[in-house]
Amino acid sequence: MSTQNQSVLQQFHNITGKLKSYEEAIGLMQWDLRTGAPRKGAEQRAQTIGVLSGDMFKLSVSNEMGSCLDALEQPEQFEALSAADRKMVTDARKEFNRSRLIPPELYQEHVVLTSHAETVWEEAKEKADFEMFKPYLRDIVAKTQQFIDYWGVKDTRYDTLLDMYEPGMTVAKLDETFGQLRDSLVPLVQSVQASSQPEFEFLYRECPIEGQKVISLQLLKEMGYDFDAGRLDESVHPFMIGLNPGDARITTNYKTDDVASAIFSSLHEGGHALYEQNISKEFAGTPLSSGTSMGIHESQSRFWENVVGRSRPFWQHYYGSLQKLFPTQLQNVTGDMFYRAINRVEPSLIRIEADEVTYNLHIIIRYEIEKMLFNDELSVDDLPRVWQEKYESYLGVSPQNAGEGVLQDVHWAGGGFGYFPSYSLGNMYAAQIMNTMRKAMPSFDDTIAQGQLLPIKEWLSEQIYQYGKLLTPSEIIMKVTGEALNPQYLVDYLTEKTKDVYGI
Amino acid sequence: MSTQNQSVLQQFHNITGKLKSYEEAIGLMQWDLRTGAPRKGAEQRAQTIGVLSGDMFKLSVSNEMGSCLDALEQPEQFEALSAADRKMVTDARKEFNRSRLIPPELYQEHVVLTSHAETVWEEAKEKADFEMFKPYLRDIVAKTQQFIDYWGVKDTRYDTLLDMYEPGMTVAKLDETFGQLRDSLVPLVQSVQASSQPEFEFLYRECPIEGQKVISLQLLKEMGYDFDAGRLDESVHPFMIGLNPGDARITTNYKTDDVASAIFSSLHEGGHALYEQNISKEFAGTPLSSGTSMGIHESQSRFWENVVGRSRPFWQHYYGSLQKLFPTQLQNVTGDMFYRAINRVEPSLIRIEADEVTYNLHIIIRYEIEKMLFNDELSVDDLPRVWQEKYESYLGVSPQNAGEGVLQDVHWAGGGFGYFPSYSLGNMYAAQIMNTMRKAMPSFDDTIAQGQLLPIKEWLSEQIYQYGKLLTPSEIIMKVTGEALNPQYLVDYLTEKTKDVYGI
The missing domain is CATH 1.20.58 (Methane Monooxygenase Hydroxylase; Chain G, domain 1)
Known part of the structure; x- marks a missing residue:
């Protein structure tokens, strides 16, 4: 040069x-x-x-x-x-x-609009009043359409949005993968509803925060979270923030009436943090020192929270510790009962409270609606109706008002169209990665059952974390698993697990 | 306009x-x-x-x-x-x-030099080896001389440095005020040495941190520190940092074998923070939203730590609480004994451990040496000798090595010449302000004795804090007290207090 x-x-x-x-x-x-x-x-x-x-x-x-x-x-x-x-x-x-490509005054208008819209959304959600929020949503969609026209339409307008959060992701790919996922999960959920639900009330007994802290810290240490390169604090909504490779901070939230939620949020944010902490130091201070996409990042948080943290072997090892910390709350609760409780599947209206299976259907509904909004000119007026129809069709539930329906998420008020798919992409990537890891590490279940989590972290660091943003999401998945995104792994994983939990 | x-x-x-x-x-x-x-x-x-x-x-x-x-x-x-x-x-x-006015390459050389010098100083201090540090100190003095020549020499070269930390302060003024202070304090210290020392070993008994936290928090609240506009953390060296008027943070350091040190550091940093928290909100986001000088800032930390916090009325009120927190440690220790112990005067070698009286002599020694270095061409070679002579003459003590002598402070390694006087300026300002406050608030002692600290904060806010950097240090002192800096108030305050403590 x-x-x-x-x-x-x-x-x-x-x-x-x-x-x-x-x-x-x-x-x-x-x-x-x-x-x-x-x-x-x-x-x-x-x-x-x-x-x-x-x-x-x-x-x-x-x-x-x-x-x-x-x-x-x-x-x-x-x-x-x-x-x-x-x-x-x-x-x-x-x-x-x-x-x-966006004229500065148009960008400025968008900033002001979404800032107002978030405030209005908050009140509208509280009052369950979609009409109040509707004009804002209509404007945000219109402005986003304008942005897309300035940026240039990819295969479709919505493709342009998808690519922002998951570079290379397209409507064509998602129609296929999400379609396959939906068509498998809807009957799976229905088969669960014909079965009897496991007991789960013991999860929600009064339980002191101290014990929750003990086990959260233990798990974070054992999964390899480096407390010299991060710290754990508390916040209303748990989050991870990667400031630099030596400083990836996480927060959690302890609930006095929920024995498991802080554990899963620690595993989730811990998974995000392992990614950031293990990016190659040679990228420090450059834009590559960061996870490569929302989807891949989410695959790691969900890998640790769900694939590892809600697995049978995991609780074979850790349930004893948990029971020791909460002997009265978990009296007469066996490890098997606990495992089934934390994995119960139940259609519900609220995405963020959904289980591992139905969660994907919440996302697919949002994806299909966003795609229609931008590609097929679904009008904002028709949103609540379409929302209701899809919830009934996929999940068999029906919101009684917009607060528990179309107004439940903040994303659209902020203009974040195209972001939702990342969550289910994360689930699909995680299952596909697990499949490869099981082949590379045939003792996967035994390793977890012995509480040996570090080999898992090492493998993921070697395969994924170290690269930061150097590789694109599709390059990562291809390199690690030898094939492109394939939803069948998630379908198989969820089907097998659900059958195990429900004995069906 | x-x-x-x-x-x-x-x-x-x-x-x-x-x-x-x-x-x-x-x-x-x-x-x-x-x-x-x-x-x-x-x-x-x-x-x-x-x-x-x-x-x-x-x-x-x-x-x-x-x-x-x-x-x-x-x-x-x-x-x-x-x-x-x-x-x-x-x-x-x-x-x-x-x-x-400083050529960029010269500035860069200075940054590199002082950065190295601080590292070398640390090792030299540990080894008590002045020779090791000497070439660096010589270079820093030479480079600072160059800077002064670029900036322009005020009345003397050292005046140029003084003005950086305390705008308007001059050698002429300091020679007069520090001279008067020195000539009064040296005989006062000597008279104390002829008296018997109060007991003080009870201050250094094993005492749990929990109790120290309780009283530190209580005092901070009662002096008016706004915890919605700041927070208290722990750090090795206590400090205050004013980020904005709604965010002035303090730290303290709890020692398990010192019942009083965390209390005084909380009062000290709390005093700094009260200044920052009470600057007029109209200056928020401007350079005026900050204390006006090192000297005035230090006057406020010392006002709260010493004038209020080491006073007899203060402990008349608070000693009971302290004794309740530490009943075994302070068994058979009366409030009077405690008051005398925290106010004992004893010449020593180390500035940061010095009492309220001798502290000023440590500062005056540094002032006189810095002035000689820049104005009278005292060579760096002669520094340890001059240091020794002055310590013997003013305090009657003599360092056994450079570590407890000329190498004890980091300031010179960082090029911070002209900063030391701020500490004693703070003491002088504080005493002068107290004198005015006593006239404006004749119940000053009674108010403190009732644990009513808020009226003091209000008065200082009204008189000083609200102005931020709008007024210069000399304008503040003139406005508040009706006269220019006058060291006699500090002399009188220290003399009276020392006589009270020693019964002389």
Whole structure:
């Protein structure tokens, strides 16, 4: 590479490094606001976050960035770049175009609109009043349509949105995979409903937080969460934030009347954090030092929460510890009863309370609706009706009002169309990865049953975590499992598990 | 003001607002590093702080800032500005010139030099080896001399340094005030040494941290520290950091073998925090939203720690609570004995362990040496000898090695010449302010003896805190007390208290 191009590359690294620094500073301020920042400082803090975000945005779409990209994208230059630099240039260009193609005043309108809409949504949800939220939703959809037109329509308009959260994902692929998933899960759920439900009330007895902390910490340590490269705090909604590879923080929420929820949220956020903590240190300070997509990230949180954490071998090992911590609450509850309780399948109206099986149907409903909104001109007026029909058809339940129906999630108020599929993509990736891991590690179940979680972390680090954003989601899945996304693994995993739990 | 000038003013506000935002982000990252950030993230965090500090520096010396200042300093424009804007312009110009007058490569050399010097100092102090540190100290003094020449010599070279930390402070004023202080305190210390020391071993008995937390929290609440606008954490060295008026955080350090130290550090940092929390909200997000100088800030921490917290009426009220928390440790210890123990005067070698009286002599020694270094060409070679002579002459003690002598403080390794006087300025300001407060609030002692600390906070807020950086240190002192800095108040206060404690 010529000296001149080396200096362009250096300049590009300076810009991306700076963007990463701003992201880290903003991330810490957000973590702080959500964990323990004093109430009265929040308003000024929001302004500070606004200033830094603004500077970050300006830099990411600056002419300086544009010139670097133009130069580095020249074919002979691009070929001479390392794989890491090529990926960074590609990602930066995508981001640059995404931002530059939208007229600033339109972007500003969108910021104001979604900011208002989130406030209105909150009240509308509380009052279960869809009419109140409807004009905002209509405007957000319209504005998003405009954005798509500026960005350029991929195969369909909704494809353009999908690609933002899961690069390379398309309607064609999702129609196929989600279709297959839906067609298998709907009858599975129906077969469960013909069976008798396991007992589960013992999960919701009064149980002191201290014991929940003990087991959460134990599990995090044993799965390999590095407390020298992170910390555990409490917040209303559990989350993980990766500030840098040496600082991936998680939070949990202890409920005094739920013995298991903090455990599963710790495993879930711990899974996200293992990903961030084990990205190769050579990417530190670059945009590659981050999980590659929402879907792959979610596959890791769900792998640890569900595939590992709700498995029979896992509780063969850990149930004794849990029972010791809560001897009265879990008196006369066997490990088998506990395992069945935490895996019971029950159609419900609320996504975030759904079990491992029905959860995917909640997502598929949202996917199908979003796709119709953007591709088939489903009108916002018809949303509640379509919502109701799909819930009845797939889950056999029917919301009594918009609060427990179409208004339940904040995503649309913020304009986050295309995000929902990530959750079920995560489930599908996780099952597919498990299938490969079982072949590579035939003692998978025994290992877990002995409480040996570290080999699992090592394998995932080696196969997935270390790469950060270097590989795309589809490259990761192909490299790890030798085939493209295949929903059959999730169908098989859920079917087998459900049969085990229900003895059917 | 013309439209054009309004837009210049707007631009100036944008720049200063942005600088304040960066300061807040950097402040939070520093707080985090010192309270609970994971060890492995520290290196990357330091880089992030470096990036933001660099951007902040560049903006503060940008041509954009220069043009704003040039425009706003035009006499007819300047006169039309509000008092707040005038002060902001004046301060920004001072900072701008300070930074722009130094050639960047010289500044860079200084950063590298002091960074190395701090590492070497740490080892040299441990080994008590002055020779090891000497070449670095010589270079730092030489480089600082160069800086002074670029900045411009005020009355003397050392005046230029003093003004950085305490705007308006001069060698002429300090020679007079410190001289008067020294000539009064040296004989006072000698008279104490002729008296018998009070008992004090009971202060250093094993005492659980829990009880220390209870009383520290109680005191902070009762002095008016707003926990909705701050938080209390633990760190190795206690500190206060004011992120914004709604977020002034403090830390303390609990020692298991010291019943009083956490109490006094809480009062000290709490005093700093009261200042920051009570700055007028109209200055939020501007450079005026901060204490006006190191000296005035230190006057407030010391007012709460010493003037209030080591007073007889204070312990008349609080000793009962303390004794209840530590009944075995303080068995047979009366409130009077406790009061005398926490106020005993004893010449020692180490500044940070010194009592309220001798502390000032430690500072005066450093002041006299710094002044000689910069104004009278005292050579660094002669430092240990001069140090020894002054300690013998003022305090009657003599360091056995450089570790407990000239190497004890980190300040010089970081190039912080001119900073030390702030500590004793704080003591002098505090005593002078107390004198005025006693006149305005004749029930001062009774109020404290009733545990009514809020009226004191209110008075200080009204008189001092609300102004932030709007007024200079000398304006504040003149406005509050009706006269310029007068060391006699500190002399009288310390003399009276010492006589009370020693019954002399």
